[in-house]
Amino acid sequence: MTLTIRPATRADDDAVWTMLEPVFRAGDTYAIDPDIPRDDALAYWFGPERRVFLAQDGGEALGTYYMVRNQKGGGSHVCNCGYITAPAARGRGVARAMLAHSLDAAPGFGFRAMQFNFVVSTNSRAIATWEGAGFDIVGRLPGAFRHPQQGYVDALVMFRPLV
Template sequence: MIREMTKADFEAFWPTFFHIIQAQETYAFDPNMTLEEGYQLWCTLPDKTFVFVESGDVLASYYIKPNASGPSRHLCNCGYMVSEKARGQGIARKLCKHSQTVALELGYKAMQFNSVVSTNEAAVKLWETLGFSIIDTIPNAYKHARFGYVDSYVMYKWLDTEVR
């Protein structure tokens, strides 16, 4: 089930969130942030944050927020996290599809991922199968904990089928 995230949900999700930022393989977040800083970043600043819950366990989450303002306010940005025990089960795909529907409901016309780490091959492949394109490569944009400096991709998808 996908629903809006509560503070209690985030607290339950915190071990996954913290593990992901500590790994320094996918997110350019401070690996030493506190639970409260994480909550502000993931749940308060975005327009909305959602959670995927199964059998009472918080397994994944995503946020949706503006990618820009003014004349580019129609572009949104999302971030997704899935717990290690729930990976490979299609949850990220479900969250991404859900986020695209929510984006349109919120008035967004396009979605852009600003920094998909090139070594995160599963995510790159998934986003491409869901219609996203790599529109730019940022050389050495991410200092990966295991691989050192690696490229990041800017990925983009136009969502609104009625306006182009």
């Protein structure tokens, strides 16, 4: 696999939606309405101030992520990201590659740290990936996520300095 990661544009809407839809519909990793319409989902992913990227092998879209400042004002030096890997590409290192790309890119956009605000505690693959890249769990929100199969589960706040 020859993975390239490039800025996404709205011309990539179909490819991005193909990845977003099964993840959002499953309702087990993102605090997004599982019935979100396509246009609303794309408006969310490509929202204001978000830098969106597409990971691909040749012409095949394998993942997407966004980067945005986590807060305004005094917190604007900390970014937040959201990552989605295409179902057929899971287990192939796409999420790790997108994470590495975001960690490399973030300081160039003026960010000094990265924070994930709401990592569902049952998302063990993501947690292992983030911890393997040096993120610490700095907070736990008990029962903050209603998992469609497991009921109320914790959400984690994860943080990593970049400088």
